[in-house]
Amino acid sequence: MYNNRYFYFTFFLFILNQVTSYAQHETLSVSGLVLDTQTNEPIEYATIAIMDTQSKEAITGTISAQDGRFSLETDATNFYIDISFIGYSTKTIHTFNRENNRIDLKTVLLEPALEGLDEVLIQAETSQTVFKLDKRIFNVGKDLSASGASALEVLNNVPSVSVNIEGAISLRGNEGVQILVNGKPSVLAGDDGSSLGIITADMIESIEVITNPSAKYDAQGTSGIINIILKKSEKRGLNGSASLNVGVPNSNSFGLSINKRTEKFNLFSQLGFGIRTYPTEYESINADLIDDITITNYGDSEFDEKFGNILIGADYYINDRNVITLSGSYAYEVEDQTASSEFYQTDASNTVTDRWHRNEYTEATNPKIRYELQYKSDFKRHEDQTLLFSALGNYFRKDQTSQFDNITTFGTMDSFKQQSRTDYKLEDYIFKLDYTHPFLEHYTLETGSQYTLNKVSNDYAVSDFAGGVWIEDPFLTNVFDLNQNVFAVYTTAAYEANKWGFKLGFRLENTAINTLLETTNQSDDQNYTNLFPSAYTSYKVSDDFSLQLGYSNRINRPSLRQLNPFSNIRNNYNISEGNPELQPEYTNSYELTSIQKYENISFSMSLYYWYTTDVIEYITVSQSNVSVSRPENVGTNNTIGFEANGKYSPLKWLTIHGDFNFNYFDRKGLFELQSFDFTGNRWTTSITAKVKLPADFDFEISENYNSKYETLQQTVSAINFVDLGVRKKIVKGRIILNLSIRDVFATRVDETTTTQPDFYLYNSRQRGRFVNFGISYGFGKGEAMQFSGQRR
Incomplete structure (x- = not known):
């Protein structure tokens, strides 16, 4: 009885090894659609990674298109799939169906990760201030850009800048500050600052603080300038x-x-x-x-x-x-x-x-x-x-x-x-x-x-x-x-x-x-x-x-x-x-x-x-x-x-x-x-x-x-x-x-x-x-x- 069981077990391992060896030479196609779980809007540029189960390292990957769809091929056999995007919780998929060398994940819903700021601070790039000749530049890192914060909250993290709970902006204690967007006056930077509410942290590249403006700027007197530099072409949906x-x-x-x-x-x-x-x-x-x-x-x-x-x-x-x-x-x-x-x-x-x-x-x-x-x-x-x-x-x-x-x-x-x-x-x-x-x-x-x-x-x-x-x-x-x-x-x-x-x-x-x-x-x-x-x-x-x-x-x-x-x-x-x-x-x-x-x-x-x-x-x-x-x-x-x-x-x-x-x-x-x-x-x-x-x-x-x-x-x-x-x-x-x-x-x-x-x-x-x-x-x-x- 024992010998028969041993024989069957050994034969099973042999067949499994052959099947696995054969599968290693087969190419798998992985596809799907990434959507926002709350708006059902497609998420462009989401990262889809094929991860090795043992080493936890990425084997291959791709990004989603404008309509949220993605497709990639892999020869891996022992893997799981990570789908992520800045500002969202990562979706990890261990169980999926293979049919005719294809894995169709259908629709993958990502949940905004608004509560995970402390974790992002540990893992990701943090915001920092760079000193230039006539200004200070606050580069917005992932600790803020991934948090879903507004432009006013970003400004509140800039040294010498303060935003009170009503949204009034002051520079070194003075509210007579000129707000620019990309180096110029803008309808987004009105006198009351309320239009800044439609700018989110993930749209901002950096904040420039200028307390003694150079010849580049209007010579008309001002207590200082805050210049909001927007990213060139970040696609963030709605x-x-x-x-x-x-x-x-x-x-x-x-x-x-x-x-x-x-x-x-x-x-x-x-x-x-x-x-x-x-x-x-x-x-x-x-x-x-x-x-x-x-x-x-x-x-x-x-x-x-x-x-x-x-x-x-x-x-x-x-x-x-x-x-x-x-x-x-x-x-x-x-x-x-x-x-x-x-x-x-x-x-x-x-x-x-x-x-x-x-x-x-x-x-x-x-x-x-x-x-x-x-x-x-x-x-x-x-x-x-x-x-x-x-x-x-x-x-x-x-x-x-x-x-x-x-x-x-x-x-x-x-x-x-x-x-x-x-x-x-x-x-x-x-x-x-x-x-x-x-x-x-x-x-x-x-x-x-x-x-x-x-x-x-x-x-x-x-x-x-x-x-x-x-x-x-x-x-x-x-x-x-x-x-x-x-x-x-x-x-x-x-x-x-x-x-x-x-x-x-x-x-x-x-x-x-x-x-x-x-x-x-x-x-x-x-x-x-x-x-x-x-x-x-x-x-x-x-x-x-x-x-x-x-x-x-x-x-x-x-x-x-x-x-x-x-x-x-x-x-x-x-x-x-x-x-x-x-x-x-x-x-x-x-x-x-x-x-x-x-x-x-x-x-x-x-x-x-x-x-x-x-x-x-x-x-x-x-x-x-x-x-x-x-x-x-x-x-x-x-x-x-x-x-x-x-x-x-x-x-x-x-x-x-x-x-x-x-x-x-x-x-x-x-x-x-x-x-x-x-x-x-x-x-x-x-x-x-x-x-x-x-x-x-x-x-x-x-x-x-x-x-x-x-x-x-x-x-x-x-x-x-x-x-x-x-x-x-x-x-x-x-x-x-x-x-x-x-x-x-x-x-x-x-x-x-x-x-x-x-x-x-x-x-x-x-x-x-x-x-x-x-x-x-x-x-x-x-x-x-x-x-x-x-x-x-």
Whole structure:
């Protein structure tokens, strides 16, 4: 019995060996279809690997086509199949049917792997910062690109950059930062940053942080630049987000963002609409120190805004090296504002002599159109050799009417009514051409040009109600036209080795400005040409410590509000107006920065010096308790300062951001034979703690403090306020719940005082506490992009 069993067993092994030996010479065909388990969309470029069972190493493999299908052949006999794609859980198949030397896997569904970030951090490439001559580059690694994070979350991982829980972006504690996409303004980088919600981490190649911009960039002053570099042709299928927000005061909005990538096209769109309310409490005191007459005003206002917007765009990939982008957006806003103010006048004995109400009713509509065309070409010769052309257009219009009723409740002052009308139109066009040419091994030449056209028309009228009819006031009625054209050319040359490098650049700008008051035929023409040099050098002490030294010359051209001579009659006793003869400011900026990285700390310190000429300051004069503020060019300003900012993660669940900025200034000014020489200092600091709590809760609290400081005539009071927020992810990050509170203790009050020999002014303004709750749902491959469509 035993011998028979042994014989049969031996015979079985012999037959099996023969069959196996024969099969080793047979070729197997493996095919199938890879789909997203949630959207049923095909997954292009998924990796299909034939893995050896014993060694666990890949024997052969392929990638899926645009429709998700794949096919490959193998001679292996002892194997299993792995199917994977970035951002998805790997599918491992050990059991499959062979028929006629074919294995048909039919449909393979991949599940997004949103919860596996910690594992990816261990196995995959991590994000890192590279120090360049005039900027820092944060290369986005797989730890972020595979996580389904939004562009805002990527920015929050960049040293010196902070994004609060509402999505507001700041650079070294300053929110006045310009956001670029691929080196240029874009409809994806609007002022509120909400359009960034349709950019996911896997679309981003790197983030460039520029604190002292070179000659390549517009010489118009800015606190810094954040440039988001998108990958050339990543095909990621469909992803998007829908958001709903409610708040107190009224802050309700809905937003929808969608992005779809195919082999030739990247389609993106965004839709949003909502209503918001901004309440304000204010107080002002106008004291005539000669006649001892004081007018005090206190009241509140409510600004209601209804808005809707839509954005549509597409990238078309002509081939691997050429891409065209066309995009546009349209927004429409309806504004209503009501204000109720109480005025009273007192004499030298502090006795009330007159009292009256002033009520305001304002309505406005604002259509906005923005569109963009871009062409980018990469050269085969070098990966960094590029040619970029872009054209950006912007149109904005405001039709506004206001009515003011003064009702006397005590005293002899007559009641009266006023009306104001504004028909405002703005058109901006930017044409930009940039070429980058690397040569030899360490040298790069950049050159390009930019043409900017600004056209503004403001038809403004003030009318008084008399004799039952409205009569326009000729002294407060006019049409103001502004045309500003800026043409610029630039070139930079750089040498950059492993340890040391330098970069020199020159930018030549010609500015032509024409202002015209049509009714009175008053015009002012300005035409000037400026050369703006820049120079940078850096030394890399080690991989974790670098020094950067930079110089740039900048210009700050007056804004429309500063040039427009019309008076604001919202408060007849505190009037502000523009100055069409205002000249631009010029600043020489020097900066020495050290950047240090430790295992869980990034720290930056800067010493800076600014020398500014033709400084723009508001000069206030007062007569008969009516103060008029007007911008003027007054002298020079020397500023020396120190700035430090850092990001510290002592624990996996805790990250602390801190910013501190101190500067000392020395002003030299003379205006209408009056000396305005003075010295002073100011400092700001902020600290933010971000805590990851169990059950996918995130908590954030930040405190901000701005010190008291002085201008030519004013003293600006200190401000201290606290913001906090809580966020909860559910359904593997597909849904995000968010609660945020701005100015938790309602301590953010803007206060200014002006003390002069013949008058005293005091003004305060407070918005109060804002509470907002939002829910966002993400579909496709990414997490929910919170606050998409929300307008600030």
